[in-house]
Amino acid sequence: MYPWQLDSVHPLIIHFPIALLSVSVLFDFLSVVFRKESLSHAGWWCLLVGVISALTGVISGFSSDILFGHMENPFPIFETHGSTQLLATVVFTGLLIWRWTNKCQIPSESLKYIYIAIGSLATGCLFYGAHLGAQLASRF
Numbered sequence: 001m002y003p004w005q006l007d008s009v010h011p012l013i014i015h016f017p018i019a020l021l022s023v024s025v026l027f028d029f030l031s032v033v034f035r036k037e038s039l040s041h042a043g044w045w046c047l048l049v050g051v052i053s054a055l056t057g058v059i060s061g062f063s064s065d066i067l068f069g070h071m072e073n074p075f076p077i078f079e080t081h082g083s084t085q086l087l088a089t090v091v092f093t094g095l096l097i098w099r100w101t102n103k104c105q106i107p108s109e110s111l112k113y114i115y116i117a118i119g120s121l122a123t124g125c126l127f128y129g130a131h132l133g134a135q136l137a138s139r140f
Helices: 006-034 035-068 083-103 109-136
Strands: none
Touching: 006 035, 006 083, 006 109, 035 083, 083 109
16 A cells, blocks of 8 residues: 555664764764864754654654564663663753753853763664664664
């Protein structure tokens, strides 16, 4: 009935949040290092669009899970693709809220290093979860 299969839609969607969220952390890091406001703005927009696309990826992931069924047992978190990606999405959403309440700016002085560290850890979690997803789909 549809020109696509349910399991082929999710891999098409998830590459956007992986790229956008990781690049948002890179732009924020470079903004702190080089003290460039334009890099901070780029980081903000990548974070905003990345979180929106990550939420879309989570929705498509739940629909794709009908075929794989791995979220029936989501623990331990770092052994399940869906749980790892949900954790990364929640952390990036928290960073988005933090920046939103800070008028879209990176937090000030000492907090900016904590912000960058959290973003870096979330990016590592995102990449690891993507690796688990590739294994799950036998694409790796």
